[in-house]
Amino acid sequence: MCGRASGRVLQRHSGRVLCDKCFREDLVTRFRNEVARYGMITPSDRVLLALSGGKDSFVLLDIVKDIHDVSKVGIVTVVEGVEGYNRVDDVAWIVEASRNYGIDLHLTSFKEFTGYSLDEIVSLDRLRKLETSPCTYCGVLRRRIINYHARTLGYDKVVTAHNLDDEVQTYLMNLLRGDEGRLIQNHPLSSTLSRYFIKRVKPLRKIYEWETSAYAFMRGFKFQEAECPYIRFRPTLRAVLRDYLYEVERSKPGSLLRVLEAIDSYIEKELLKKASNLVELPQCSVCGSPTAYGRSVCVLCDLLSKIGVNSRLPF
């Protein structure tokens, strides 16, 4: 791009070799373009970054702090509580960074929100021989806690660090399951189906996972990502698709970008209008949280009541 510094990154999807500076500029430009294209973040928005502590979190914070007024930025970090998966150390850099940039940090945990860590929840589940995947509890609870903070603290948007690989996997999973409703919900222009849900945006959705790794590495991020011991319970379909997509991308660089754009445009043309007629989601009869159409009790209340935990959590 600059014709000066020596190249360090081969960006196979664009066929270019970039120096560190140009690589960073390219990522930031694509980030900004995606934000502008879908109006993800407007200058007046108070945004809450949902950061887990990994490299994608690092990249998200590193870019947002430069392009948005930091007095309108907050961070929420949820520690799940999994033995041997040292999340407290993983988030130390978030505590330090939030202090350095003057950003409000809301550091919380499953234990604080429900009275139980994820490990404790899983053992209650095993005690009752339910064999629910830990990832089910984890996903539902994390979403609840993040939305609760965004809503009660008056944020306009929740910003997550999902990358291109994550997003293509999710689209394909929903396509393969024939789940049109969820397919639409992953599109940046889909509307929230309840006034209690804060809109989630994903400005890294067109950045490859290898690119967030390279960016984090160049910016001196200390990789210490331990693998979650519950990984073997992760939905197998996602794992299968991830490996398959790696192969496709390897033989035809740029495939993931093209798939994402094709599905985006199909949803925009064919499905979004249909979804705009949807009525507000019903509320859970136990906790009051919005819940899926046709449900009277939300998934979280359902899960927790089965393991004997007080489910009347705030939402």
Ligand SMILES: [Zn+2]
């Ligand atoms: Zn350059």
Ligand SMILES: [Zn+2]
């Ligand atoms: Zn509920």
